[in-house]
Amino acid sequence: MTAYSKFTVNGFKITEREYQIWKLMSDGKSAKEIATICDIGTKTIETQRTHLYRKINAKCVADAVRMAVRYGVIKVEVIKPTTLPRAEFTITP
Numbered sequence: 001m002t003a004y005s006k007f008t009v010n011g012f013k014i015t016e017r018e019y020q021i022w023k024l025m026s027d028g029k030s031a032k033e034i035a036t037i038c039d040i041g042t043k044t045i046e047t048q049r050t051h052l053y054r055k056i057n058a059k060c061v062a063d064a065v066r067m068a069v070r071y072g073v074i075k076v077e078v079i080k081p082t083t084l085p086r087a088e089f090t091i092t093p
Contacts, residue, residue: 010071018052019073021045025061026068 006013014022017038024034031049035042058064068074 009073012056012071014052014055015048018048018055021048022052022056022064022068022073025049026065026074 006015007019008014009019020038021034024037025031029037031042031045035045038045053059053064056064056067058067065074069076
């Protein structure tokens with residue numbers, strides 16, 4: 001992967017590295033964990049994340065994750081609620 005290859009996500013032009021960081025942080029990874037996975041420094045991750053935020057108009061991780069879901073960067077699995085058996089309690093004095 002080259003960090004400078006540009007591609008478009010819903011009109012946002014971002015690099016492959018920014019896309020990779022977007023996916024990893026949307027998966028709940030910290031900057032340190034992402035740096036380890038990408039084999040680059042934490043400061044570089046923070047810089048790339050700042051660039052990504054600027055490009056997608058995000059102010060925080062929550063904004064970035066919300067956009068990642070909206071634009072298909074990550075997929076969200078909808079879990080249907082199940083009916084749990086009702087617990088029965090007996091109170092004895």
